[in-house]
Amino acid sequence: MQVLLFLLLSGAAFTDLYKDKIYNFWVIPGLLTGITCSAICGKSSLIASLTAVGIAFLLLIPVYFFKGIAAGDVKLFMSAASFLSVSDTVSSIITAFVVAGVISLAVLIIKRNKEARIHFAIPALVGVLFSVGGAL
Numbered sequence: 001m002q003v004l005l006f007l008l009l010s011g012a013a014f015t016d017l018y019k020d021k022i023y024n025f026w027v028i029p030g031l032l033t034g035i036t037c038s039a040i041c042g043k044s045s046l047i048a049s050l051t052a053v054g055i056a057f058l059l060l061i062p063v064y065f066f067k068g069i070a071a072g073d074v075k076l077f078m079s080a081a082s083f084l085s086v087s088d089t090v091s092s093i094i095t096a097f098v099v100a101g102v103i104s105l106a107v108l109i110i111k112r113n114k115e116a117r118i119h120f121a122i123p124a125l126v127g128v129l130f131s132v133g134g135a136l
Helices: 002-019 024-041 043-065 071-081 086-111 121-132
Strands: none
Touching: 002 024, 002 071, 002 121, 024 043, 024 071, 043 071, 043 086, 071 086, 071 121, 086 121
């Protein structure tokens, strides 16, 4: 399942970098695959997966409303959460925001552009890799 999650996030990061958009082509099949795999593993795994998706939504929707991230980023994290536990989801989100902050600071220092946008799929990928990889 981790390989599927990595492919999902990598594809979304690629399209986010080159098309400035996270397509539902990555998000919806990823979400359905994560939930289906969890359902196959049993009722408790399915409940954990759906809880992680809900937690990702509840944590990120306020950030979306304040224009901190785009809707595709929220959907991407919900899709990734379907593969993760609640604790991995929360630590992935926290790590992604730290990575996004570092990238933003670097852009601000190097380019001196306060209006520059970063592609949040990259921090999302890094956050999940750190959480799933056991670094957190």
